[in-house]
Amino acid sequence: MTDAERPIILVVDDAPDALRFLTDTLEGQGYGWRIARDGEAALASAQAELPDLILMDAVMPGMGGFEATRRLKADPATRAVPVIFMTGLTDTDNVVEGLAAGGVDYVTKPIAVAELLARLRVHLGNARIQRGAHAALDASNRSLVALDAGGRILWTTPRSAEILVRHFAAGPGDALPPALAGQLSRLAEGEARVRHEFDDGRVEFAAVAGQVGERHFRVTELREGAEQRLLASRHGLTEREAEVLLWISRGKANREISEILGISPRTVNKHLEQIFEKMGIENRASAAAAAVKTLSH
Template sequence: MTSTTDPVAAPPPAATQPVILVVDDAVDTLRMLGDALVAEGYVVLAARDAAEALERFEVAVPDGVLLDAVMPGMDGFEFCERIKATPTWSHVPIVFMTGLSESDQILRGFACGGVDYVVKPLRIPEVMARLATHVRNARVARLAQEAVDVAGMGTVVLDTQGRMAWRSPQATAWLDLAFGQGEGASQRAGEWLGSALNQPETTRDLGRQGRLLARHMGQGNLGEAMLLLTLMPPDSASASAQRLRDIALTPRETEVLSWLAKGKTNRDIADILGMSPRTVNKHLEHVFEKLGVETRSAAAAIAGRLLPQD
């Protein structure tokens, strides 16, 4: 097993050998798990606290982590949150090891990003089986993400709490262009991406760089949301304006469509524009006919592409 004081002492692992980081302040547990993991064909890194574990991540990103929940200093829950908040590390599956059987501690482990937990005293066959499943699933997901990277697509995955769980290099570049890299930039980008979950798509004006469009592609099996980013060239704005003129919406119809695209109901639009809901409905009938659509969602999608965004 790799020394706990020298994370670079071991030779580089073969590309086909998964690397597992074991984090526990009990040396006996580190030794027991290390022996079991090596017997299963894993390369093992070890750390006796969270600070040491972060150093291991800086040297080599593992394929999975077995993490003690209760440790001196930074505990396992805070360490997990740190890993999940770092885009280049957030894909790594973390399995908690805990002697705590209280449900609130178990729920806390899942809430901070853990994929599973095992209760001490450890049953090694169960630990190996659970770990193998999570490492395999994470590798499959990572291969898919790398394929997206190679294709140069701007893709972002939001977790169930709306945080950026993963983003492709192209998405990172575009979000940096739109929101910068300073303090608060990630939060602003996350809020903008979150707004795309409740509508077909949303855009952000980048001036001479064009417009960044975010389109919600649907929910994943674990409740994660995938968003596809597209950088539209500057001339697309003028093309949209020309198409809007070709559709020949009246100024009032354009106002109604704009509020529809913002998710307002007919009654909301009526209150905002000072007209009756019935009049709003008649305007929408004309709008649907001119756009060649039959539903509000379809009209809202077209409006998102053609109308200026606030």
């Protein structure tokens, strides 16, 4: 394994003997490492250069491990780094506090080397899988957001991040507006979308398959005229033909469309003939189905 490929472990502990023992153990197993003596130093180190995993002492002078982890998880730049707590605190309340702060696991002191190394391998592997999954979503241009049960943002892909920041000023660690979060909590996969209206368009959320502790939603931003432009681009239509097709997809009759667009029913029929020819279909039902499919994707 080259130096560039070695996972980097940030070891956070205020005890020199513990730091020496842990860094010697990591070095012997081929891991790279950095050290921090307290929570503040851990934050600075992680923000300066992301480690692959953090071994965090729970109790330290100044900022303790629980508070440092809460801050790491509140920062989108460091949120994805897994944190394993090292602690002599074995009461259930302490374990729960560590996991609630954002830790993925804990080991008790005195540390058993075999157990520590096994947990490192598991969580480094999980982190690589998660990074790979997010990278694949980014590459496929999927606009997704993961929420916890309370509507708090766990992670986003870049496209959804832009939409959420622009319209809700929210990123990982932030909560969506309570009314919207409540609607999303009741939205099941495959059901109709939740829409949030703005002056210049709307943002739609559609539930997709998630995982334990996370609910996943596809996020779509539709600005004024965006649907017409999408239909025109995808099916080679003029702007007016795309407008007609959009209203057909919404179940409007020709006379209603003529009134909405301020054109005669005869002109609507002429546009329909062009739409059928360009799309290679024979009737308005097929045209509507094709338009709905285009817009839904």
